[in-house]
Amino acid sequence: MQVTISGMALSDVAEVSALTERLAFLNWNSRQFESELQSSCTYGLVARDENGAFAGYALFHLVADEVELLAIATVPEFTRQGIASMLYKNAVTTLRHEGGRTLFLEVREGNATARAFYERMGCTVCGKRKNYYHDGESAILYSAELAFI
């Protein structure tokens, strides 16, 4: 599969929002994504296949030298084909060049798939927030020192 990675635009928000709702890992609506894209500290990417089909997205903040990974998701029909890896590595390369040094993220303790993905990307556990989510689940905090990729 030929994958194209490009900057997230307002025209991508409907698909980004629909995927987020489908996967139910983040409680954001399309208006929140739109407002994120207005912010100068937001960095978003989308992935599409050779036919232009939406395959996934990633959203980050860069503040001073800290990068926060807000969300990363792959359309279920496209998982385990390296889409999220491409989004992550592409973003890290750009954000590193823009001054990002350390990346942080938080993830539900029970999200084994995402945790396996983050660990594969070289992120390491740096903390835990007990009962962080509304349903009482804890958040696991990860960090990574960004190297040029």
Ligand SMILES: CC(C)(COP(=O)(O)OP(=O)(O)OC[C@H]1O[C@@H](n2cnc3c(N)ncnc32)[C@H](O)[C@@H]1OP(=O)(O)O)[C@@H](O)C(=O)NCCC(=O)NCCS
């Ligand atoms: C986590 C997620 C983004 C991974 O997307 P993906 O495109 O399938 O990831 P990749 O194909 O790039 O996987 C890279 C590596 O991550 C790990 N990984 C990914 N999915 C995995 C799974 N289901 N089980 C175990 N390891 C997994 C593997 O090491 C994999 O490498 P491999 O396929 O060579 O073994 C995707 O499963 C997803 O959208 N999950 C729901 C949304 C979510 O929870 N996002 C994170 C919270 S913000």
